[in-house]
Amino acid sequence: MKQLIDQNLLQEHNAKQEAAVTSDYNALAEKLDRSGVRIDTILEQAKQFTVAVPSWGVGTGGTRFARFPGKGEPRNIFEKLDDCSVIQLLSQATPAVSLHIPWDRPKDPNELRQYAEQYGLHFDAMNSNTFQDQIGQEESYKFGSLTHTNKAVREQAIAHNIDVVELGQKLGSKALTVWVGDGSNFPGQQHFKNSFSHYLDSIKTVYNSLPDDWNMLLEHKIFEPAFYSTVIQDWGSSYLAAKETGERCLSLVDLGHHAPNVNIEMIVSRLAQFGKLGGFHFNDSKYGDDDLDSGSINPYQLFLIFNELTDIRAQDPSYRPFYMLDQSHNVTDPIESLMYSAAEVQRAFVKSLLVDRQALTQYQETNDPMMAQASLKQAYNLDVEPILQMARLHTGGAIDPVSCYRASGYRAAVAKARPADPNKTGSGIV
Ligand code: LRH
Ligand code: MN
Numbered sequence: 001m002k003q004l005i006d007q008n009l010l011q012e013h014n015a016k017q018e019a020a021v022t023s024d025y026n027a028l029a030e031k032l033d034r035s036g037v038r039i040d041t042i043l044e045q046a047k048q049f050t051v052a053v054p055s056w057g058v059g060t061g062g063t064r065f066a067r068f069p070g071k072g073e074p075r076n077i078f079e080k081l082d083d084c085s086v087i088q089l090l091s092q093a094t095p096a097v098s099l100h101i102p103w104d105r106p107k108d109p110n111e112l113r114q115y116a117e118q119y120g121l122h123f124d125a126m127n128s129n130t131f132q133d134q135i136g137q138e139e140s141y142k143f144g145s146l147t148h149t150n151k152a153v154r155e156q157a158i159a160h161n162i163d164v165v166e167l168g169q170k171l172g173s174k175a176l177t178v179w180v181g182d183g184s185n186f187p188g189q190q191h192f193k194n195s196f197s198h199y200l201d202s203i204k205t206v207y208n209s210l211p212d213d214w215n216m217l218l219e220h221k222i223f224e225p226a227f228y229s230t231v232i233q234d235w236g237s238s239y240l241a242a243k244e245t246g247e248r249c250l251s252l253v254d255l256g257h258h259a260p261n262v263n264i265e266m267i268v269s270r271l272a273q274f275g276k277l278g279g280f281h282f283n284d285s286k287y288g289d290d291d292l293d294s295g296s297i298n299p300y301q302l303f304l305i306f307n308e309l310t311d312i313r314a315q316d317p318s319y320r321p322f323y324m325l326d327q328s329h330n331v332t333d334p335i336e337s338l339m340y341s342a343a344e345v346q347r348a349f350v351k352s353l354l355v356d357r358q359a360l361t362q363y364q365e366t367n368d369p370m371m372a373q374a375s376l377k378q379a380y381n382l383d384v385e386p387i388l389q390m391a392r393l394h395t396g397g398a399i400d401p402v403s404c405y406r407a408s409g410y411r412a413a414v415a416k417a418r419p420a421d422p423n424k425t426g427s428g429i430v
Pocket of ligand 1: 056254289326
């Protein structure tokens with residue numbers, strides 16, 4: 001398999017740390033043994049855990065005010081895949097890449113598929129885009145897309161989504177994520193029922209074009225780019241639309257798309273209880289849709305979300321929603337942020353496996369709130385880093401991906417190979 005980080009450097013990096021990791025791992029093994037947990041069963045699950053990376057996440061992100069491009073930014077989908085291959089090689093947790101169309105539209109899908117496969121990468125959910133107007137586009141999405149009052153605009157948006165599905169089939173993807181920014185900036189500007197009805201008709205037409213083994217994931221968002229109302233504003237609207245549309249139409253939860261302090265782990269439980277929890281866009285935020293690194297602001301919330309997911313999987317071990325990172329890296333090296341974030345999501349998952357569910361259920365049934373929350377904190381407060389390090393070591397990754405990446409000089413090398421385009425500063429998330 002092709003790799004862009006020297007194997008000797010990776011092995012030397014690991015060799016220096018292996019003894020320390022093994023000693024930490026054995027100490028944790030002994031500690032877990034005392035509470036009847038076999039660490040190797042946890043390690044196996046940690047090694048299986050994966051989360052997809054967003055193709056648009058390896059470029060430098062920005063805000064509406066400015067974007068400060070980093071060195072060696074990828075200039076096309078092939079360079080984006082090169083960077084994604086480095087993230088996968090060192091983290092061993094991100095073998096899938098989620099594409100955004102038209103940003104990543106390849107001239108030859110087969111060539112792109114082979115380019116990814118040389119790195120052991122495959123394609124996760126496809127993302128359509130009817131929140132920007134493309135050059136030469138017939139109808140504008142200024143006042144919406146799938147919900148627009150004008151039928152011609154809705155049909156154009158429907159056709160785009162169907163086209164993305166067809167492209168995704170050639171690339172081996174198995175899902176379409178639909179996020180629309182459709183909404184209004186003024187009270188009275190949009191008819192809530194009519195716009196939602198347009199959405200339902202449009203999304204049903206896209207759904208009817210879906211291959212039998214595909215899922216469609218509807219992504220809700222509280223605001224932005226619309227600042228008064230958004231057609232798919234919350235999990236309720238998303239759930240209703242998914243229910244109305246069909247069995248393989250599910251809801252996707254982007255953590256940053258909720259008002260501050262909303263109980264997202266309860267939304268996860270609700271959607272799963274009614275069979276409509278299809279996937280996640282992991283990130284973190286303090287105020288709005290900040291798209292900050294997962295676990296960087298509120299790691300306990302991330303743990304509580306996985307606590308719900310592990311509880312759900314206790315009933316149905318085959319249940320596996322789509323997991324993807326959806327972040328904007330404005331001030332860090334995107335490769336470092338994505339490797340670190342993948343490990344933070346993996347950490348939340350591993351900690352959720354260490355919750356004593358029998359004890360928790362007992363405390364819940366007997367209304368012992370102190371011991372109930374303490375049983376969650378007991379798992380959350382465990383340092384599971386040795387399990388994550390051992391998982392990477394066993395699967396050919398780096399014990400410490402960020403320091404190995406820095407030692408590799410990859411960023412300096414691509415900075416030379418990819419001279420910056422002085423005109424491409426601008427603003428916006430990508
Ligand atoms: C919208 C969103 C959506 C993507 C976009 C890049 O805020 O989360 O998932 O299409 O970011
Ligand atoms: Mn998202």
